[in-house]
Amino acid sequence: MLPVIWQGIVTGCLYSLGALGLVMIFKSSKMVNFAHGALAGYGAFSVHALTAGGAGWPWLAAVAAALLGAIAISVLVYGLIAELLQRAATTATIATLGIGLIAQGMILWQYGSNIFRLDLPLPHLSFSILGMALTAYDVAVLSATFLVVVALFLVIERTRLGVAFRAVSTDPFAARVCGLSISRVHLFSWVTSSMLGVIAALLIVPTTFLSSTTVTTFMLQAFAAAVIGGFDSLPGSAIGGILVGVSCNLFSFYVAPELLNTFLLTFMLASLSFFPGGILSQRLGSRV
Amino acid sequence: MTDQLLVEEIVAGYDGKVAIEDVTLTVARGSLTALLGANGAGKTTLMKSIAGLVVPFSGRIRFDGTDVTGKDARRLVEMGVSYVPEGRAMARALSVRENLVLGGMTRSKQDNREQIEVVMSLFPEIAGRQHSPAWQLSGGQQQMLAIGRALMSRPRLLLLDEPSLGLAPLLVKRVFERLEELRRTGLTILLVEQNYWITMKIADCAYFMRNGRIVGRKEAAEMRSAGSPEEILSAYLGSTTQGTNPS
Amino acid sequence: MFPLLPDYALSAASSAQYALDVLGKDKCALIWQNDELGRRAKFGLDLVLSSRKKTILTDVSFDVATTDLSAQIQRVSAAGAEVVLLFGSNAHLASALRSAARISWKGTWFAPFFTADPSTYELTGDLLDGVYFSSWLLPLDADRPAIEAYRAVVPKYYPNDKLGVFGLNGWTGASLFAVAFERLLSSGKEPTRENLIAVMNTIDGVSAGAADKITFTAGDHRGTRQEVMIRAEAGKFRLVRDFSPYPQVVFDAVSK
Known part of the structure; x- marks a missing residue:
């Protein structure tokens, strides 16, 4: 059972990273970005095209370029929907479905429908602890997730930008009164989210491989993690991701892997009925 | 001209519905001008129009001689207009210090550090609670924090919307003492109140508002010598229920 | 079929x-x-x-x-x-x-x-x-002439197509058709649908493309047997x- 849980934790970290990107945007703009997966996938494709897939750049340079590209695209996307967002968050949310389709179309147009391999530049290492195999990939996922979560925490808890982000997410009126530019804060969350997306995608594709749909499909599970975390809580979604990873792995192993989607939906429904505000809402209940 | 703020024939409201009409008033530099009126008279709409949170349908607002009509809140904060909304609009999950930082977001970090010291010495009540989340503060402390936050952007005009709301009389008195102190530093204050008695004591002059219109203006001296306050109240506001003497 | x-x-x-x-x-x-x-x-x-x-x-x-x-x-x-x-x-x-x-x-x-x-x-x-x-199918890298032909022809006529098992699959099907069609023509019969089906049902132990011993009879269309x-x-x-x-x-x- 230990190896099953262990693998679940590693996969769960990936769900957490995906969920964090969704929650960043939801917290500031109260909308869901359904294009998150497709845009992140597009970033991963750029890395592939710049490295093994053709240009032959060093991996780090390709990742840096992909991150810059993702930032530019997120600014563009926010520019497109900002006006819709002012009217209603639901309208903007629906617009992201269209943006997701455009991104997917771009992938198919530029890179075709083939499946590609895109690995992390890691050595073939594996060692064993307590009967569990641990590979360089597992270590990379865990440490990348840890670093991302710590960096995000520091930015949000320790910087002026973080103060602005938290104010906009909980009390937008207070933020406006203080002369904050709400759209700048939105932009911050979109840009951060896009970078989280690319990082998550790069960590996901070594197991799932890269096609026009893999990252989008993966983000559906990240969406479940975000829902279980309450959708407006960053720590909640991080924990939600690991919870989803472990429970899905246990379910697949002990019950039936082909019923995994059914299980995931049931899990989401159950968590919405028992913890409507997310798994951490009990503990922070006094936060009105 | 020593008018810091000039509001000319403002018509404003929400969703196309007019809430205030032909409002004209002036606030002299360094003065504490009060705006009195009952619930729903349109006081908050006027304040929001001045603060850039509501775009007026017509009319003109000048601040320090500059036309600021329809400018957004951010621009006004940068120019030196700070608004303390009714209900205080705390960022509840943020700590006291973070709320102050939020108020100073249009200025530099260094400036924030200095101004926080100023605010803390003005409001020692919240100085010891810098790291508590705002929602844990009492009503009085929250009001002080709200004013302190508005001071972080180093305003020249402070718009205060019903600071006495929901506070015990003793606390109202304390808050108003601070307003007098602030006024002595040269800050111009426009104060919206329903509480006639206490406003009278500190205001230089008062506008009366009713059903979205200005219905009168009195100098403080006039009001104090005008015999029965009930007469003034009923004349301008059509009600005497708002004025209960706290002392 | x-x-x-x-x-x-x-x-x-x-x-x-x-x-x-x-x-x-x-x-x-x-x-x-x-x-x-x-x-x-x-x-x-x-x-x-x-x-x-x-x-x-x-x-x-x-x-x-x-x-x-x-x-x-x-x-x-x-x-x-x-x-x-x-x-x-x-x-x-x-x-x-x-x-x-x-x-x-x-x-x-x-x-x-x-x-x-x-x-x-x-x-x-x-x-x-x-x-x-x-x-x-024999592996793509096998040195049988029919597979060598496949490896030579595809890059020539379809330079953007990659060599692969799916291509070899189609190549083999087409090769079998060519075998049957040649038989039909050399028999001197009219190239009609009925005549072609009749010829196909006589395919017995034929090698075509990358496959071997393909056999069809009138009542048994399990063409591949090994x-x-x-x-x-x-x-x-x-x-x-x-x-x-x-x-x-x-x-x-x-x-x-």
Whole structure:
């Protein structure tokens, strides 16, 4: 059972990273970005095209370029929907479905429908602890997730930008009164989210491989993690991701892997009925 | 001209519905001008129009001689207009210090550090609670924090919307003492109140508002010598229920 | 219809037979895609094992949209499998090999013929080395003239097309048609539909493209009757056993 849980934790970290990107945007703009997966996938494709897939750049340079590209695209996307967002968050949310389709179309147009391999530049290492195999990939996922979560925490808890982000997410009126530019804060969350997306995608594709749909499909599970975390809580979604990873792995192993989607939906429904505000809402209940 | 703020024939409201009409008033530099009126008279709409949170349908607002009509809140904060909304609009999950930082977001970090010291010495009540989340503060402390936050952007005009709301009389008195102190530093204050008695004591002059219109203006001296306050109240506001003497 | 593509029940049965008789391993597990592809494989494997008084050690399915097979790998590993038949796409095979490497599971893999393709190596890297493919087509790298012709012709006329098993599959079908059509023309009969069908029903033990001993009779259209065993080795697909007939019990059970 230990190896099953262990693998679940590693996969769960990936769900957490995906969920964090969704929650960043939801917290500031109260909308869901359904294009998150497709845009992140597009970033991963750029890395592939710049490295093994053709240009032959060093991996780090390709990742840096992909991150810059993702930032530019997120600014563009926010520019497109900002006006819709002012009217209603639901309208903007629906617009992201269209943006997701455009991104997917771009992938198919530029890179075709083939499946590609895109690995992390890691050595073939594996060692064993307590009967569990641990590979360089597992270590990379865990440490990348840890670093991302710590960096995000520091930015949000320790910087002026973080103060602005938290104010906009909980009390937008207070933020406006203080002369904050709400759209700048939105932009911050979109840009951060896009970078989280690319990082998550790069960590996901070594197991799932890269096609026009893999990252989008993966983000559906990240969406479940975000829902279980309450959708407006960053720590909640991080924990939600690991919870989803472990429970899905246990379910697949002990019950039936082909019923995994059914299980995931049931899990989401159950968590919405028992913890409507997310798994951490009990503990922070006094936060009105 | 020593008018810091000039509001000319403002018509404003929400969703196309007019809430205030032909409002004209002036606030002299360094003065504490009060705006009195009952619930729903349109006081908050006027304040929001001045603060850039509501775009007026017509009319003109000048601040320090500059036309600021329809400018957004951010621009006004940068120019030196700070608004303390009714209900205080705390960022509840943020700590006291973070709320102050939020108020100073249009200025530099260094400036924030200095101004926080100023605010803390003005409001020692919240100085010891810098790291508590705002929602844990009492009503009085929250009001002080709200004013302190508005001071972080180093305003020249402070718009205060019903600071006495929901506070015990003793606390109202304390808050108003601070307003007098602030006024002595040269800050111009426009104060919206329903509480006639206490406003009278500190205001230089008062506008009366009713059903979205200005219905009168009195100098403080006039009001104090005008015999029965009930007469003034009923004349301008059509009600005497708002004025209960706290002392 | 004169199909060449064999029922996956036959390939699965051939794979199991090879594992038992040549490799001497009998703890067989199956990971199958839960559609017709996987179901036929399960049917064939069940049948060939029960004919030899054995059973599948464990079988576990997956949905075609699944991208992560680690739970399935955990299961076959926990069951103590020595041999795993994986019936799904090359992306699934690649994902399964990845997952197995992550938990350091080492065993023998069998996968369907269409995954014995260079594109699979692109996904798996050297993890593919050692995987077996029971295939009705000779490997792409074989030196039979018909396959050499395929390798020479495609780059010439379709420079953007990659050489692969799917192409070889089409090449073989077309080659068979050419054989039948030549027979028809040399017989002097009118090239009509009826006459062509009649000629096709006389195809007996014919080699065409990358396939061997193709046979059709009027009542039996199981054209393909035997498979080779291919093994992935150092980036190539090597023939490790020549054509060998399908296990009789399964061949009898598939529809004519």
